[in-house]
Amino acid sequence: MQILQQTFQVPYTYSIFFTKRLFDVANDTLRSFFGSFSQAGFQRKVLIAIDGGFLAHHPQLQEEINHYFSSLEDLVKLVPQLVVLPGGEAAKNDPALFDELVEAIDNYGIDRHSFVIGIGGGAILDLVGYAAAVSHRGVKHIRIPTTVLSQNDSGVGVKNGINYRGKKNFLGTFAPPVAVFNDLTFLQTLDDRDWRGGIAEAIKVALIKDQSFFEWIEVNAEALAQRNEEVMAYLIHRCAEMHVEHIRSGDPFEFGSSRPLDFGHWAAHKLEYLTDFQVRHGEAVAIGIALDCVYSVKVGKLTDAELQRILTVIQKLGFDLYHPKLAENDKINLRNGLQEFREHLGGRLTIMLLDRIGKGVEVHEMDANLIAESVDYLEGHYANLMVG
Amino acid sequence: MQILQQTFQVPYTYSIFFTKRLFDVANDTLRSFFGSFSQAGFQRKVLIAIDGGFLAHHPQLQEEINHYFSSLEDLVKLVPQLVVLPGGEAAKNDPALFDELVEAIDNYGIDRHSFVIGIGGGAILDLVGYAAAVSHRGVKHIRIPTTVLSQNDSGVGVKNGINYRGKKNFLGTFAPPVAVFNDLTFLQTLDDRDWRGGIAEAIKVALIKDQSFFEWIEVNAEALAQRNEEVMAYLIHRCAEMHVEHIRSGDPFEFGSSRPLDFGHWAAHKLEYLTDFQVRHGEAVAIGIALDCVYSVKVGKLTDAELQRILTVIQKLGFDLYHPKLAENDKINLRNGLQEFREHLGGRLTIMLLDRIGKGVEVHEMDANLIAESVDYLEGHYANLMVG
Structure with missing residues (x-):
């Protein structure tokens, strides 16, 4: 037998x-980016797909975009159609939207040297990124995230995907964008829930990786709750930085058993699903973090004093710590959530818990009774709040 | 403005x-491969999708596969369903087959640590590879190519894909397999056209990269035409080796303007399409090579003596040098083919021509009149043959 080795x-x-x-003609960020791709002999094209909900809050944006790109005609050519997509998780459930994007890529002759720009929250970026990644085996993809959550977390990462038969992100690829543009001013029109939502990912990364960042969040919780933009700018930058560093230093395309940054996420995914996405991702992550922190105390890792600090900061930011769906069906749903989480990542169950604030620790099993006790703990906490 | 750089x-x-x-229990190639993935704590699963045409020629295969995997139960678990797909290019045109594969991956709980094996010709491997690549953002994919063409070319490479609205490979990814198993005995049931078809890719790679390999093909053309297995084994190994080396030393996922090994392919793709895939890929490539060799002489690169050697060896192997569809519609179709080829690869048109036997050279334009003259040359050659 002969063997050829490819590496x-x-x-x-x-x-x-x-x-x-970003789209003010006085801002040359995009101009200089496209300038770096300039090459004699052909003009690259640009197709933009945008979150319709975001566009509704920025009615002047379409004209601004057209104006900006008309000043870039020496570099790239914007195709005449702006693809407007319904925002939110629903976009990832509708295969017709994927088809619409692929057809636009085909109709306008977007090739592997042209660009598809997605503008919107995480769901839109996941959908647009997936369509771009599989068309012509990958056209160049640019992300312009418009929520805190996408600016500091998913939007700066390497994943895309859509849902399939109710399974979150069942279809997708690992396909880094060619650039990400985070525009702070886009956050001004977010409602309070979405402003807050993205902060959950910052708490997550701080808890498992960086004690001093957690302490910074504690100090600035009030300012964040009051929508201080400059404080939010720092939070987003630091969170994105840690996210990017985690990808770079790990296993970017998750071939092995190394894990993504998913502390608090196993219960969060299930809770989103159980509430039909009425609980938004960041809100679910805040509850998932709370749950796994309580569990971490119950298995003798985190101290109770640390737990109280964590629950306090989560509440100060305006998050709930509990949702009644957590306890429904005698916690069976939550146990299924653990199983589905294992299946999606594959291989052995691996869950991140907290050893202390700033240091995560991986475990390979969770005790169903202790999970139930942790849910009860948060329910009691919640009940006390209701009474108080 | 702040910038984070990810690399x-x-x-x-x-x-x-x-x-x-391969599936003889006395052959431990697969056993030792799966053994290298063995890990305590969970059993990996295996889902197999197979070309129905191939299976019809090997009626005992399903039992052999089941028997082989029953001896591997300490390592992996074969799921109970064998997914049988219609072979040939048609498989890539039918989105329902993609859905069927994704559903099987979902139903049997194939995760990122499990394996999807594709057994068949290039089209089946492209389809199965695509479904595997986008499910869970990439489950582990194994290719078992059953044709000369897939054993020496596409099957050992990094691409997958399906057709979309008549556009070849419009949807796909770059996703290397985790292993490729080339079983020489699988080639015995090929019809003569498919046995011959794969030799076209060997001629292609020899012409642009390796004069001595071309001379080896000249010497062995007779033996190849007479289906000498050991001669074919060398041809496949050498061709696969050069293909793998080209990928490794170049730009494996074709981000830049570097090209795949596509000499003779621009006209071949169009000819396949124009004949509704009645002309098979290898046959079309042989004609495409002939066309670009004639063109290379017309632009003063290749010598006429070299051209005659090339045309002789192509014919000795049993290939046609011409197809009437090449001349149809006043060659307009062929010009469109050039345009579509540019669009699929993107950016500037880049076509490989021959400088001499063993050395390709890239050009960025082709003259429509000279293409037409080259078609006429091959038509004349063909007409002479018919008379002769």
């Missing part, structure tokens, strides 16, 4: 730009 | 095993 490495590089008023 | 490399490695009677 190679594929290099990826992209920048995340933090800016304001 | 990382993703390592890929896989082996291509050349063996005989």
